Amino acid sequence: MSNSENKISYISLIKNGIFSENPIFRVALSLCPAVAVTSGVKNGFMMGIAVLFVQIMVNVTVSIVRKFIHPKVRIPSYMFIIATWVTVTDLSMAAFVRDIYAQMGLYIKLIVAFAIILSRAELFASKQKVTPSFFDGLGNGIGFLFALVIIGFFRELLGKGSLWGYPIVDTKPLLIMILPTGGFFAVGILMGLFNWIDTKFFGGGGASGGGH
């Protein structure tokens, strides 16, 4: 394969992660953080960055050690690799961004149980070389980040009338959007919107959904 072809396939790997296989809107995996931390853009962004980091590191690690792991114990081994990188992220965030960590510390720890990370490690990184695994992780991580920021954008704008903590709209905010209820509504409506755009303009078949 020539160099230019390599580049194209890397770009398409990233694109896949963001659009056609977007972890939240399309594949419907790892929904918990989508509702939990997105009451503001800032929290959603930090969560997305944490997941992006963990996803890339896990993909690279799994890809490096894939030849040494016996197929029968691969899932537990992946779980430990993920847990290790989550611990690294958790402790670094506790040290460097303390105010944000105080709000969402529990959810950072729970990255370990996100199905999306395990599923990328199992479906992609366990079969591929290091570089494609890196780009797959990058694409999926960015897709996740993108989804969290969009949900956070709508919820913070409608619920608090601000973005990233700065006031934008000077009307009475819809308080319901930052409550738990609003999170479910926002994800439901955005997911429906993504489906509608997909069937209307791209002729797709709607979200596969229903996974865990």
Place this chain on the structure above:
Amino acid sequence: MEFGKLFELFIAAALINNFVFTRYLGLCIFFGVTKKMDTSIGMSITFTSVMVISAALNWVIYKFIMIPLGLGFLEIVIFIGVVAGFVQAADTIMKKVSPGLYYKLGIYLALITTNCIILAVPLLNVSEGYSFIESMFFGFGSGVGFSLAMIIMASIREKLELADVPKAFQGLPISFIITGLIALAFMGFSGLITL
């Protein structure tokens, strides 16, 4: 430890701080298994029992192994290992001891490891500093709360099959909106007990 305090803890975990509706955890399984009543009841039973046992197991390991050895910072790695190991063991033992039960509930066991709540309970037990009995009650309350959520959702979704939902909203999107409405109802429980 008096009984009243434990009861408060149980009610708080099951209703006021319901994991699905106020802490948004366990959504993946919640949306996965609530398509049918049978599966959600099976999941409820399996889930609640695993929850109580794993809360107890993790408490013992934390208190008697991790604290003496100064391994507190490894809590994520160790808890996930314990849960995964316990689920695997339960799977194997159930298959040998009672095959009938295994065929009914076995598939749910495999799903449980990817549930955030199962990991959140030991982590919260540690950060809140609960005693052994309190941890078990907290685990039990969380399990009951999750079961309640699943059974409510399953009964609504069975009716939803007959409803005329716009095509783009069929499946998951409409389920999310319904969950939002139930969450709104569950907000009524806040302030039921002031801890």
